[in-house]
Structures are given as C-alpha cells and as structure tokens.
Amino acid sequence: MQVQAILFDKDGTLLDFTGMWGFWTDCVLNDFREQLVIRGLEMDEADLPQIWGTFHDEQGRMNGYDVRGPLAMGTMDEVYAVLTWHGYRAGLSWAEAKMIVRACLAQAEEAMEAHRPAHPLPGVREFLEQSRDQGLKMGVVTADETASANKHLQWMGLDAYFDIVIGTDLVDRGKPFPDMLLLACERLSVQAQQVMVIGDTDGDMEMARAAGAGYKIGIGESGKIQLADRTIQTFHELLSGGSGR
Incomplete structure (x- = not known):
C-alpha cells in the first residue's frame, strides 16, 4: 500500500x-x-x-x-x-x-x-521539505510530553512541517504500545498500513509493528535497532530515493 x-x-x-x-x-x-x-x-x-x-x-x-x-x-x-x-x-x-x-x-x-540546545540532525530539514512537496502528511509521536515536543520543534523552526504532534500525555500507554500511532492515524485520517515510521529505538519499531504500520525505518547504527525494515545513518540516504520503500 x-x-x-x-x-x-x-x-x-x-x-x-x-x-x-x-x-x-x-x-x-x-x-x-x-x-x-x-x-x-x-x-x-x-x-x-x-x-x-x-x-x-x-x-x-x-x-x-x-x-x-x-x-x-x-x-x-x-x-x-x-x-x-x-x-x-x-x-x-x-x-x-x-x-x-x-x-x-x-x-x-x-x-x-x-x-535552547535543540538542533536538527543532518538532512532532517531537507527530508521534511521533500516529503511536504510530495504531499505526504507528517506527524511526531514522542515519549516526551506534547507541550515540550511542540516547544522543541519551534526552537528548531520545524513545527510548521507537522500536521500533528502526539506526546505520551495524550494516550494511556506510551511506546512501545501502539496507542500513539493509532491516535495519530485517527487524527490524520489514514490507515496504519499507509504509514511509515522513522525512529531511533526498537521502542519506536515495536510501536509501529504493534499498530500494523506499513514500513519501519530506524536511524542510527544498524546493530542497535533490530526491528526496522531498513536502517539509515542520516536522512540524506532518503533524499535521492524519496520516501518510498
């Protein structure tokens, strides 16, 4: 899908x-x-x-x-x-x-x-631009609280890229349970299998698996993220091939 x-x-x-x-x-x-x-x-x-x-x-x-x-x-x-x-x-x-x-x-x-020691990782802004140009909906699902997450995104000048921000305070169960992802899907009006999840821990990947997300990308050292469908070192690896599989 x-x-x-x-x-x-x-x-x-x-x-x-x-x-x-x-x-x-x-x-x-x-x-x-x-x-x-x-x-x-x-x-x-x-x-x-x-x-x-x-x-x-x-x-x-x-x-x-x-x-x-x-x-x-x-x-x-x-x-x-x-x-x-x-x-x-x-x-x-x-x-x-x-x-x-x-x-x-x-x-x-x-x-x-x-x-305000918040700085985007290499390639993040470019990938967000690319994804927005492709008409993709985007959201943040974080173990942080929603207000703090919004604040950190604002510090980096990234907040305008996202349609929704879901913090752990908005659900009964945080990661690795699927609650945040399912709430995000509801608010974005998409099905879980239409969603790609990008995160740096197996907690992110397990949340995605439990919710039935379509694709899981881990960012970081491949040996440390076991449950991803694909692992990247930086977002630059997604720029040339777009955000598809």
Whole structure:
C-alpha cells in the first residue's frame, strides 16, 4: 500500500539527542549531586550509566546514550521515578528524594529555556521539505510530553512541517504500545498500513509493528535497532530515493 503519511520520533530522530538531552542530564545530575552533598550524602560516579542509560566522559558530562535505556525510551515520569529511586538508595527518604528531583528538573527546564540546545540532525530539514512537496502528511509521536515536543520543534523552526504532534500525555500507554500511532492515524485520517515510521529505538519499531504500520525505518547504527525494515545513518540516504520503500 502506498505511503500516505510519515510519523517521526522526536529525540534522536529529528533532533540531536546527546546535544539536547546531554545538556539537560548534566544540569539535573550536577544539581542532584550538589543536593546530596549538602545533606552529607554522595552518589557513586560508577552508578551514572545505570541511572538513565547514559555514557559520560572523565568529567562526568554525558557524551552518549543507550538506545535501549530509560532516557531514550522512557517517559518523563519514568525518568523522574528512576532518579528518585537512586536518591532513596543514596540515603534520602522517598519523600525527600521526590521533592529534590522535582526541584532539579525544574531548574534544568529553566536552563533549557535559556540555552535552547535543540538542533536538527543532518538532512532532517531537507527530508521534511521533500516529503511536504510530495504531499505526504507528517506527524511526531514522542515519549516526551506534547507541550515540550511542540516547544522543541519551534526552537528548531520545524513545527510548521507537522500536521500533528502526539506526546505520551495524550494516550494511556506510551511506546512501545501502539496507542500513539493509532491516535495519530485517527487524527490524520489514514490507515496504519499507509504509514511509515522513522525512529531511533526498537521502542519506536515495536510501536509501529504493534499498530500494523506499513514500513519501519530506524536511524542510527544498524546493530542497535533490530526491528526496522531498513536502517539509515542520516536522512540524506532518503533524499535521492524519496520516501518510498
């Protein structure tokens, strides 16, 4: 069946994941670490990769991520809960850990607003232009919340390309369940088998499979995305051949 619509993941697909979420992660974890020190506690640096599935340089700055991990695939509520658990493990009460994590997240959001570290990945804008010229409907389906997703797209100047943005707050079940994709199909008035899904994790691919999407493209290293029909390194690979199979 001919592709009528393309649904994109946001983080790691449209925008540079490490550039934006690395900035956010560093803000949150540095502030969280300081709050522990104030209370005579500490966080084991060896635990950093285990918190959200992130990789860090010698200074503790995030420089990569596990596409199977919580930061890549989880909702903000899940990310919040994981860090709260680590605060509890470090010696905080559960209530205190929740309050500290919430405060750290709020400060990180303020820093994000000030710096706006969202940058589209290579070839994204050109591919969106090509797809729009071909008359394809386009939407974003993201584990982020809808308001945040819209804001990040606006920062990059990409928001006008999309007919819909579906965040995890609009459905009962986020990825890898099919709910977001099915809602997107309903709002775009297309059938799932007419949709091509592009994402950087197997959570995206499993959502697409569960919903019955027509075609699944993974972006990133091929060995890390097992469920895609095709894997690309950048959107430039889709420019010459268009968005068909």
